[in-house]
Amino acid sequence: MGNLWKKYRKVILITSTVGLSGVLGGYIICDDCQTIYTSFKGWLLVSILFFILWKGNEFVGSQLDRFYPWLHYPIKRFSFGIIGALVFTTAVLLLVGLGFNLVLDIPFDSNQMLPLDFES
Numbered sequence: 001m002g003n004l005w006k007k008y009r010k011v012i013l014i015t016s017t018v019g020l021s022g023v024l025g026g027y028i029i030c031d032d033c034q035t036i037y038t039s040f041k042g043w044l045l046v047s048i049l050f051f052i053l054w055k056g057n058e059f060v061g062s063q064l065d066r067f068y069p070w071l072h073y074p075i076k077r078f079s080f081g082i083i084g085a086l087v088f089t090t091a092v093l094l095l096v097g098l099g100f101n102l103v104l105d106i107p108f109d110s111n112q113m114l115p116l117d118f119e120s
Contacts, residue, residue: 011051011055015047015050015051015054016047018046018047018050020043021046041100045096045100048096049092049093049096052092052096053088053089053092056088056092057085057088057089060081060084060085060088061081061084061085064077064080064081064084065077068080
């Protein structure tokens with residue numbers, strides 16, 4: 001357990017910090033997010049999204065670097081990097097939103113930028 005903590009300590013601390021900022025943002029922005037349960041759902045959503053997007057886009061970039069190194073293919077690498085990040089990010093946002101809707105019954109309304117109305 002000690003080696004596991006040493007290996008992932010930075011990732012866990014950064015992800016938790018970002019998630020807690022999501023809770024504080026929920027308190028400031030969302031009138032209905034004043035309970036512990038809704039705050040936990042907000043923290044969970046922000047943490048999961050942040051971690052998956054952070055590490056997933058890092059993985060997409062490393063795979064692109066293998067096939068299109070910056071020094072040899074700068075235009076292709078830039079173009080595929082933008083396309084890869086947009087496709088990956090869009091897919092993750094849709095899948096995590098669907099998962100939260102199915103598992104925690106958090107509605108994602110098309111009129112909302114962020115799913116902060118947890119009580120609906």
